[in-house]
Amino acid sequence: MKRTVTTTPEEPRPFPPLAGVRHRYVDAGGVRLHVAEAGRGEPVLLLHGFPQHWYAWRKVIPLLAGGYRLICPDLRGFGWSQAPAGGYDTDTRVADVLALMDALDLPSVRLIGHEWGAWVGFMLCARAPERFTAFLALNIVHPWPLHRRLVPQSWRFWYTALLESPLLGRWMLRRRPGFTRYLLRRGVVDRTVWENGALEEFVAASAQAGAARAGEALHRSFAVRDVARLALGRYRGLRLSTPTHLLTGERDVVLPPSVLGGGERNASALRAEGVPGCGHYLHEERPELVARAAVSLFEGR
Structure with a gap:
C-alpha cells in the first residue's frame, strides 16, 4: 500500500512578495515540492543553492520572465517544500527534479543552477542529457576537477564540518x-x-525545523558519498554533452576559479569562466550578468 505523503508545511510562513510570481505545490514522485513560476515562453528550470530557496532568483526573474517561463522549485527540505526525514543525497535530489519535470509535463528544459543546485544540474545533464538543452552553472565545481588544484583549497570548506555533524x-x-x-x-x-530583508528571509527559512535537518543531511550526504566518489574518480564515466557555461566569482570564498580546470575529456561542451569582483552568490551580486549569460547560452549566441 502506497504511503500518503503529508503536505502541510510544519510552520507555514508567508511567501516573500515578488511581482508576477505564481505559486503552487507539485507531487514529485512522493515528495511535495513548492514551485514559484513567472513569465511565459520556453521553460527554464532554476535550482537554488544553500541556504536559499526559490527567492534566491528574485533579481534574475524580472530580467528573464519577458522571454521565458521560469520554474523555480524549492528543493526537498527547503523553503516551502516538504522536508522528509531522508532523501538528501544527490541521486535522490536528481530523481526529485526529473519527477517534477514529469509532473509538469516538461520533456526538456533549459537549466540554471547555483551551488548545490548546480551540482544536481551537472548530474541531471550527464544522466538525462535528452532533457536539458543548455545549462548555466553558478559557483560550483564540475564533477571532474583536477585534484592537485582542488585539494589545496579544501580548507575553504571548514564550515561544512559544523553543518554535516x-x-x-x-x-x-x-x-x-x-x-x-x-x-x-x-x-x-x-x-x-x-x-x-532578503538575508533575513533566508536566515529565518533555514531556522525552520525541517530545513535545519535538511541542511545537515545535505552536507553530511555530500561529505560521505559525493566527496568519496570525487576522490576515487567515480565520475570519470560520466559524459556531459549539454552546452554548459560555468561561472564563478574570482573572489568566491568557497570555490575560486582556480578549481575550474579539468573536465575536457568528459565535457567537450563545457566552458568555465571567472567573474571579477564577485563572490559565491553571482545571482545576488551580478544578476544582469547572469541573465545575459543565460540568454546568450540559450539562444546559441
Missing part, C-alpha cells in the same frame, strides 16, 4: 542564526546586495 548541524541552523547570516555575508564581496 549529526545533531550539531541542525542545531547551528536552528539555534544560531548568526552563523547562517555570517555564511551569507561572507559569500559576497559587497554586502549591500542583501536588500529589503
Whole structure:
C-alpha cells in the first residue's frame, strides 16, 4: 500500500512578495515540492543553492520572465517544500527534479543552477542529457576537477564540518542564526546586495525545523558519498554533452576559479569562466550578468 505523503508545511510562513510570481505545490514522485513560476515562453528550470530557496532568483526573474517561463522549485527540505526525514543525497535530489519535470509535463528544459543546485544540474545533464538543452552553472565545481588544484583549497570548506555533524548541524541552523547570516555575508564581496530583508528571509527559512535537518543531511550526504566518489574518480564515466557555461566569482570564498580546470575529456561542451569582483552568490551580486549569460547560452549566441 502506497504511503500518503503529508503536505502541510510544519510552520507555514508567508511567501516573500515578488511581482508576477505564481505559486503552487507539485507531487514529485512522493515528495511535495513548492514551485514559484513567472513569465511565459520556453521553460527554464532554476535550482537554488544553500541556504536559499526559490527567492534566491528574485533579481534574475524580472530580467528573464519577458522571454521565458521560469520554474523555480524549492528543493526537498527547503523553503516551502516538504522536508522528509531522508532523501538528501544527490541521486535522490536528481530523481526529485526529473519527477517534477514529469509532473509538469516538461520533456526538456533549459537549466540554471547555483551551488548545490548546480551540482544536481551537472548530474541531471550527464544522466538525462535528452532533457536539458543548455545549462548555466553558478559557483560550483564540475564533477571532474583536477585534484592537485582542488585539494589545496579544501580548507575553504571548514564550515561544512559544523553543518554535516549529526545533531550539531541542525542545531547551528536552528539555534544560531548568526552563523547562517555570517555564511551569507561572507559569500559576497559587497554586502549591500542583501536588500529589503532578503538575508533575513533566508536566515529565518533555514531556522525552520525541517530545513535545519535538511541542511545537515545535505552536507553530511555530500561529505560521505559525493566527496568519496570525487576522490576515487567515480565520475570519470560520466559524459556531459549539454552546452554548459560555468561561472564563478574570482573572489568566491568557497570555490575560486582556480578549481575550474579539468573536465575536457568528459565535457567537450563545457566552458568555465571567472567573474571579477564577485563572490559565491553571482545571482545576488551580478544578476544582469547572469541573465545575459543565460540568454546568450540559450539562444546559441
